[in-house]
Amino acid sequence: MSQEDIPVGAHVEIKHTQGQAAVVFRGSSSVGLFARRLARSSGFSPIITTASQSNEEYCISGGVTHVIDYHDVFYPDIPATIQSIAGKTPITLAYEAVGTDESQKAAWSVLSSGGTLATPASMAPRLVGTQGEDDEE
Known part of the structure; x- marks a missing residue:
């Protein structure tokens, strides 16, 4: 799939979230706040986010079950x-609110088969690839 093939403003209906995990990258941002609340109201559990330690309480009060301090754990x-937090629980939603190559790559890599990656940013062209080609790094 090329970047031109990805619909802007695409809507995806998320159903049957019981027993599924969600990850929100940069959960303390305004966009991350929306994603955290959506994940909580949709029934995802656990809900894992990246944020600074100073925003941990804020994220937990918004429904997150686990906060990863991105100052201590780097994107790679x-x-x-x-995965160590989710265990065998499939991660079917990753909301990537950062918009960097590193965060998008991390988001793609945690998704279970058939999972959904949502981002308000443009996808990094080198991460999208070309339809029909497998050029994973």
Whole structure:
């Protein structure tokens, strides 16, 4: 899929979230706040987010079950940390509110098969790839 093929403003209906995990990258941002509340009201559990330690209470009060301090755990290591928290629970929603190549790559890598990656930012072209080609790094 090329970047031009990704619909802007696409709407995805999320159903049957019981027993599924959600991850919100940059959960303390205004966009992250919306994503946290949506995940909580949709029934996801656990809800995992990245935020600074100073925003941990704020994120938990908004429905997050686990906060990963991105000052202590860097993006290349965040997927393993997320997987250790989620365990065997499938991660079917990743909301990426950061918009960097590193955060998008981390978001893609934690999703279970058939999961949804949502972002308010444009996808990094080198992460999207070309339809029909497998060019994972």
